[in-house]
Amino acid sequence: MASLAYLTSDFFDRDPRKVARALLGKLLIRRSRGVSLSGRIVETEAYLGEDDAAAHAAAGQTKRNSVLFGPPGFAYVYFIYGMHYCLNVSCMKEGEAGCVLIRALEPVSGIERMAALRGIELPKDPKLYKPSSLKSIASGPGRLAEAFGITRERDNGKNLTGEESDLRIAEDGSRVKNITAGPRVGIVKSAARPLRYFIADNPYVSGRKVKLPSP
DNA sequence: GAGGAGATCGTCT
DNA sequence: GACGATCTCCTCT
Numbered sequence: 001m002a003s004l005a006y007l008t009s010d011f012f013d014r015d016p017r018k019v020a021r022a023l024l025g026k027l028l029i030r031r032s033r034g035v036s037l038s039g040r041i042v043e044t045e046a047y048l049g050e051d052d053a054a055a056h057a058a059a060g061q062t063k064r065n066s067v068l069f070g071p072p073g074f075a076y077v078y079f080i081y082g083m084h085y086c087l088n089v090s091c092m093k094e095g096e097a098g099c100v101l102i103r104a105l106e107p108v109s110g111i112e113r114m115a116a117l118r119g120i121e122l123p124k125d126p127k128l129y130k131p132s133s134l135k136s137i138a139s140g141p142g143r144l145a146e147a148f149g150i151t152r153e154r155d156n157g158k159n160l161t162g163e164e165s166d167l168r169i170a171e172d173g174s175r176v177k178n179i180t181a182g183p184r185v186g187i188v189k190s191a192a193r194p195l196r197y198f199i200a201d202n203p204y205v206s207g208r209k210v211k212l213p214s215p
Numbered sequence: 216g217a218g219g220a221g222a223t224c225g226t227c228t
Numbered sequence: 229g230a231c232g233a234t235c236t237c238c239t240c241t
Contacts, residue, residue: 045233054233064226082223084234101233142234152225187233217241228230 004029004170009161012072016091016098020046020197023089023169025176028105030148032166037114037148039105039138041169043198043205045184047088049097053189057097068097073161077145077152084142087150089160089169103185103196105138105147106204114138114147131203140206 007026012019023041030037047055056065056078067076068090076088076099092098107114111129114137115122122129138144145151148167160168178200183191185206198205 047233056233059227062227078233079225080232081234082225082232086233088233103233140234184233217239219237219239221237222235224232226231 002173004172006163006168006170007073007161009071009073012089012091012161013093014091016046016048016100017195019089019091020044020100020195021179023100023102024179024197024199025171025174027108027170027172028102028144028148028167029170030110030167032149035110035113037110038108039114039144039147040108040174041102041104042106042202043102043104043139043196045101045103046195046197047099047101048195049092052193054184054187054191054193055097055099057099058189061097065097067157068099070094070157073159075150075155075158075160075167077150077156079152080142085145085150085152086141087145087148087155101141102144103141104198104204104206105144106202107134107137107147111137117149118143118147135204139204143206 023044026041027038049057057068061069067074071094072091074090076090077085079085088099088101090099118137138147159165180200181194182196184196
């Protein structure tokens, strides 16, 4: 693998739409107790500030979403539907809300560990891994959070650009082609805005049905 | 394979 | 008290 360059806060100090595009192809890396988990980001969604009705920041700053109003490059983890965590990264300068939701990853390393955290059984021989099993590890916001052991208690408010952080994002020099934009998934407000970005034809993009509001 | 509905609980009103 | 940036199981075709 090529040498890794960890992203700095400058990377996130700009419009969430630019960050969401730029994050595609980057590596999300968790290092803890000598175990390294990593996955390539293949799908993201941009959530703008208070003028984006679908964003958690739309109603202004609350105790829950205060990370969004903080400095760029911090993890905003929230609990949804009573059973899932979702990982966002704050964007823009302190005082300006904005974030990018990481929706799907292509597993790269520590696959056995991630599968175990997801409750997925893999054969001992990596050659026998089923594509469907690999896809189900992290193709969705709740799934990738579970695969990386991401929880609100553990990771909310964590600086993803700090050298001491166990959760960081890096680039390895790989280039991404065929970035496609489309409507965001699972929301009603501002659903038509094309703020979801994914790598076209990548099998690890989450496969949720998109419900568009009736005209 | 596609579509629908239930599960389950933190957060906000 | 209502709702939600989801996932999985079950049913139907």
